[in-house]
Amino acid sequence: MNNKNTHLSRKEAEELLNRYYDGLTSAEEETRLRQFLASEEADGGMFDADRAVMGMLLTRRQQQHAAGLPYFKIAGWAAAASIVIAIGLWPQPHQPECIAFIDGKQYTDQTLILEKMRSTMNTITSIDNAVGMETQMKTIFNPQE
Amino acid sequence: MKRFTLITIVWLMPLITVVAQSGLSIAPYFDGRYNKSKDVVSLNLKGSTLHPYHLMLYRSLTFKKSTPDIEHAILNDAKLAIDKETAHRDGRLLYGFYCLPPTSDKAPLRYIFYRRTANQTILAYLEGTATLDALKHMFK
Known part of the structure; x- marks a missing residue:
């Protein structure tokens, strides 16, 4: 120098x-x-x-x-x-523990998001009888204890 | 050399936060591309909030109108499943619950949930220690 x-x-x-x-x-x-x-x-x-x-x-x-x-x-x-x-x-997106985007709008209310999660999982796992009559198939390769 | 090493470490650290779904075909759908989309609900939870459910990570996308073609990605990841429950209608996947093995010995189990109804399509990715059956009954 x-x-x-x-x-x-x-x-x-x-x-x-x-x-x-x-x-x-x-x-x-x-x-x-x-x-x-x-x-x-x-x-x-x-x-x-x-x-x-x-x-x-x-x-x-x-x-x-x-x-x-x-x-x-x-x-x-x-x-x-x-x-x-x-x-x-280091510049990176802020990542709170709970964050949701509903119709393009951001939410960070933990109670709201948790309720949305429960509701979503309930919808996913609520298999009605009609579905049960379909070609439902359960396959277990290695059962998890 | 010291400078190079230091800066390399600093550069690599943020990558740790994005490895959660690395290697899975569904991973790109959770990269935030739907955050500003109308008629899409994106939920992201992690940490202590999920402990009561024996989960460490929860992510889901609910498409209320147009749904991207995610079925092929799910079926691709399903090849890794160690436990699964699926149903089809008219040759298409109606719902699928998959448990994928951990990425390492100390890593949690991974789950993919998919459900298609008349009004919406839902894709969820979870990480935790609960069994697939336990998760299925936990939210009913």
């Missing part, structure tokens, strides 16, 4: 990130990396995980410096915590 005072390209940022994870970057290089990750050029998903990891490490380092502990001593734990945080921050 010779151009210390210029903006990082994506390729330069990738190289610098690899050095960062190896613990070889200087404070100045880390500052440039953080500036790059905060810029629009780092948008698009490719650097999201790096952004989360660096953010976590920086926070932990500041906390540990305040407490008088060396930075790299806690780097491993911080990296592990960063993974958890990054997973939590």
Whole structure:
């Protein structure tokens, strides 16, 4: 990284990130990396995980410096915590335990959805006599105890 | 290399949430494609809510008007069944209850329920520890 005072390209940022994870970057290089990750050029998903990891490490380092502990001593734990945080921050659809879409409208009322489930399963499993007269067939290959 | 490993882990974790029905022919019908459809009821439940029913996952689609051609997908998955109950009318599947084996030793049983009536067609996918007979009687 010779151009210390210029903006990082994506390729330069990738190289610098690899050095960062190896613990070889200087404070100045880390500052440039953080500036790059905060810029629009780092948008698009490719650097999201790096952004989360660096953010976590920086926070932990500041906390540990305040407490008088060396930075790299806690780097491993911080990296592990960063993974958890990054997973939590990763953009994905919100998936509550109960969710229903009825005629295109979303519902999350647990009581309503549970009642709908019971009603649906009742409809499925209520086999009337007429159906029973059809070519009903039960096949058991391996009975479940 | 450390960076690559870390990012790979972060990328792979969300995939864990979508493996529930992987490998089954009916899986694509539960990918959310009917969430905004009129005349379709999509129910998704998981977690402690289902514990009284000895279930871990419940998903169902109720088609009140036009029904996609899901019969072939069900019949394809039915080949895996270890227990089943079916009925046909006019050469078509009228209802089918299938119990599929777990995907691994510690995984739950999988169930596919299909029911076609004059007014609606229902496809349900469940995961849990109850037997097929127990499930059939549980909701009556």
